[in-house]
């Protein structure tokens with residue numbers, strides 16, 4: 049589902065290679081930080097609806113790349129039937145892994161729709177994925193989410209400016225929005241996309257269903273939910289926690305836009321999981337962090 | 340041997356030196372675990388460390404109070420986001436009292452010398468109050484505690500009143516005086532707006548302009564404080580939000596373009612907004628990359644500098660003759676008072692000249708190439724010595740208390756391990772210490788501390804190493820340094836039984 053891009057990303061000081069590959073008529077771009085730094089598995093990042101490697105991972109990419117290799121995929125939006133969207137996108141991720149990081153375990157980390165795509169990729173090709181992180185993901189689009197999707201659609205027809213405000217309202221947690229100045233709110237609002245590609249991704253969101261693929265996920269998995277997420281409510285993450293055998297679960301105090309609201313905490317969770325996926329056993333709820 | 344008066348805690352399991360946030364934090368945790376065999380030696384006459392010594396007008400923390408406090412003693416009563424120093428001192432005094440540290444504290448007990456005894460494998464600490472013996476020595480002596488005066492010829496000949504910001508002379512009336520403030524660091528920018536109100540003339544000697552961002556301070560309303568009292572979770576939530584937000588600011592320190600640009604913009608747009616005179620603005624514009632020195636927070640410093648009775652001298656204090664202070668730019672100022680806000684001995688700690696490990700080796704000698712410690716807590720050749728808030732713990736972007744708490748967890752686990760293993764001695768090897776230090780050096784080389792084009796108190800000028808600085812997220816310090824791994828330590832010897 050969609051998230052703001054308040055953080056226009058660059059990889060800053062971190063070296064990165066840009067590459068692309070073709071699947072049918074889709075061009076898939078990716079960024080690779082190349083430098084291994086350590087014996088840790090590389091991390092593959094998959095962005096969410098309306099985002100890109102840069103807009104969703106402007107923080108995570110360079111900061112994770114300081115300690116391990118990171119590859120971020122820019123998903124191409126498939127044009128076919130929306131219920132095939134998740135598998136078409138998963139194929140892109142699988143193709144990038146096979147091309148850039150062949151024959152080695154990777155930790156695949158997806159955010160929002162990217163979590164759905166990552167779960168699909170891990171369930172259909174368990175050989176490619178050594179560890180899986182699902183941030184603000186969901187198991188199967190439910191009625192609450194469809195209702196939000198309906199409003200999105202209707203506003204896109206009737207009032208694009210209201211749609212942007214609605215997106216900001218849905219993406220960020222109430223406590224975060226409450227702290228912002230008028231100017232900051234306007235900056236957030238204007239960062240949202242409402243274009244055709246975005247609309248196509250919203251259609252894919254409507255049809256997400258991981259019920260069959262989730263049980264096929266074999267690797268250690270970390271599920272990260274936002275306590276205040278309106279778009280993929282934390283109970284959806286809990287459903288993933290129930291459906292994936294080797295899963296552990298944790299919450300960050302955030303809305304859906306956790307990559308913007310709690311990026312440092314995500315770096316902590318991802319880096320710690322990548323270094324030791326079995327630090328907590330399958331079925332564990334991570335201890336509450338009290339910094 | 341000095342005559343020792345009887346003291347039930349003369350011979351203990353743990354000797355803690357220093358009663359600031361570090362020493363008290365450890366003491367509280369020991370008490371809460373039911374330990375009684377420890378003593379806290381403090382040279383001054385009260386607890387509080389930095390917050391006892393810094394009483395200058397305007398003193399306050401620059402990390403928000405809900406975060407700048409112990410996680411295990413959140414405080415619903417902070418008056419504001421950045422509470423005044425007195426409140427922080429009171430907080431520490433109440434903590435010491437309410438947690439039952441009174442019987443463990445010894446004041447006027449300066450560690451004059453600490454020696455590792457090769458025969459019984461224990462520490463002896465000599466103080467004006469006699470000797471103390473302990474299995475474990477914890478140096479919680481701080482690194483912003485021993486004041487540093489600038490090396491300015493003639494300073495000692497100054498005929499007016501002169502004092503350091505951390506040794507404020509409250510007896511000397513400052514109203515209507517001609518006052519010079521030396522330095523523009525964290526203390527100076529809190530002092531200047533206060534003195535500007537009362538001085539006849541105020542001259543600020545600026546060697547290097549600091550970056551200053553809006554402070555966003557505010558009072559906590561009675562309703563808020565009441566909520567904090569009624570629902571502790573609300574204090575914790577604010578603390579967590581502040582912690583993770585602050586930790587995200589490390590991206591700028593790691594020179595990630597967009598975050599660096601954002602941090603610069605926050606400071607420079609603040610300057611633009613508050614200072615319109617282009618010439619003054621130029622003087623107040625820093626010449627290094629933001630974050631290289633501590634980023635300061637103030638809404639009243641720039642306005643104060645623009646008062647008619649205030650002069651910003653964009654040059655260092657160069658020499659003093661009688662009542663005249665000369666700047667490096669050749670300007671002369673007649674002054675009644677000089678307030679020296681030039682900071683502290685940071686890289687070559689006085690306490691390190693007083694701690695002697697194996698073979699009578701001084702910690703200062705061990706550190707002649709710069710201070711370092713395995714996981715910022717243990718050093719080779721100094722068995723059963725643990726350092727709190729020592730090398731590799733300083734942050735520009737988050738609360739030091741968080742770092743101290745991570746170290747306390749390491750230490751408590753080490754003490755547990757010793758209890759479970761017949762009091763065996765814990766000592767790291769040079770290899771392990773050096774490997775850790777090398778990683779920190781490599782990390783620092785990627786950060787603004789090394790690459791920002793400034794000299795800061797985080798750097799050891801003898802070797803250019805960022806020996807004080809933890810060059811990563813604060814959370815990473817907990818992830819890496821809080822866990823105690825016995826395998827990293829050699830542990831052959833055993834402390835002899837207590838007398």
Ligand SMILES: Cc1cc2nc3c(=O)[nH]c(=O)nc-3n(C[C@H](O)[C@H](O)[C@H](O)COP(=O)(O)OP(=O)(O)OC[C@H]3O[C@@H](n4cnc5c(N)ncnc54)[C@H](O)[C@@H]3O)c2cc1C
Nearest residue numbers: 357359360361382388389400401402449450480481728739
């Ligand atoms: C004005 C000021 C503002 C600050 N604001 C912040 C802030 O906002 N955020 C932040 O994170 N940090 C801040 N700091 C840093 C601050 O020093 C630490 O946060 C913290 O207070 C350090 O606690 P400590 O116990 O490690 O050291 P200290 O507070 O320095 O305590 C060390 C104690 O050891 C004693 N001691 C030293 N040597 C001996 C000896 N030989 N024998 C016996 N006793 C000895 C000293 O007297 C002192 O009481 C600030 C520092 C200053 C000076």
